Amino acid sequence: MAKIVIANFKMNKTESETKDYLISFLSKFEDYKAELILALPYTSLSLAKFMLEGRAVAISAQNISEDDEKGATGEISGRMLAGSGASYVIVGHSERRTKFKENNKVINQKIKNGLKNGLSIILCVGESLADRNTMKTLATLKVQIEEALKGLYENELENIIIAYEPVWAIGSGKTPSPKDVELAVKSIRKVIEEDFSPKASEQIRVVYGGSINPKNAQKFASISGINGILVGSASLDPNIFMQIINACV
Ligand code: PEP
Numbered sequence: 001m002a003k004i005v006i007a008n009f010k011m012n013k014t015e016s017e018t019k020d021y022l023i024s025f026l027s028k029f030e031d032y033k034a035e036l037i038l039a040l041p042y043t044s045l046s047l048a049k050f051m052l053e054g055r056a057v058a059i060s061a062q063n064i065s066e067d068d069e070k071g072a073t074g075e076i077s078g079r080m081l082a083g084s085g086a087s088y089v090i091v092g093h094s095e096r097r098t099k100f101k102e103n104n105k106v107i108n109q110k111i112k113n114g115l116k117n118g119l120s121i122i123l124c125v126g127e128s129l130a131d132r133n134t135m136k137t138l139a140t141l142k143v144q145i146e147e148a149l150k151g152l153y154e155n156e157l158e159n160i161i162i163a164y165e166p167v168w169a170i171g172s173g174k175t176p177s178p179k180d181v182e183l184a185v186k187s188i189r190k191v192i193e194e195d196f197s198p199k200a201s202e203q204i205r206v207v208y209g210g211s212i213n214p215k216n217a218q219k220f221a222s223i224s225g226i227n228g229i230l231v232g233s234a235s236l237d238p239n240i241f242m243q244i245i246n247a248c249v
Helices: 015-027 042-051 078-083 094-099 104-116 129-133 137-148 154-159 178-195 198-203 217-221 238-248
Strands: 003-008 034-039 057-061 088-091 120-125 160-164 205-209 228-231
Touching (some): 003 205, 003 238, 015 238, 034 238, 120 137, 137 178, 160 178
Parallel strands (some): 003 228, 034 057, 088 120, 120 160, 160 205, 205 228
16 A cells, blocks of 8 residues: 655745745656655645646645634634645644644544545644653553544544654654554554444554654654654655655655
8 A cells, every 4th residue: 555655844934935845846756656745834735736736745734723614813714724725634733732732622623624624634643751751652542542533433534644643753853663653553553443443443544753754764654554654844855855755655
């Protein structure tokens, strides 16, 4: 099965910087045997929709309101994201959980709202360093997944990618061992099996994210049970991101 490679630009790049990035990216673009998803700032979505027309690259947003359009100044709805070219949205990134105090209940509402508006979801889960140091990694993952996916129908899991991102590995240059990732992914799939079915557990797509670079990309992408990777800062340079993609396919 083709590996998934997701770029998360976070709060980086103006629209014209995204344009330069995509020009460079597309000049080296091949028909990869990978599923590529670019998670861009809102202000770059429409431009990317235009520039990536006909290319096998999906566009993702990085956040969504939990509600549909109404008096919610500064928020962005699923319908707006879909209309601007997004087919995915990241929900539950640790930066939103910590900086914007998004809890599992809000994350659950955002997921439901995204699905309702036809978006696929990249659900980020992961333990903090304190969780890890107190052997609570698997318990944390279980709560995050169960609460985020509460009330969903099994067939909706087709439109969800779970990104396992240990909080302490994001932007730190530190990574877990492949064995630790394998264990975490097994436990993620076990939660899905218990709450949905063995088939859902087998079919749900799970990626790893946290300090991926061209040197370690292949190692993480090929861990048993892992369907791909999510790349933050190393995706901001198109040449480096290309090296990462090439390492995975
Ligand atoms: C992320 O922001 O989701 C991420 C994985 O970042 P980085 O690759 O920079 O650790």
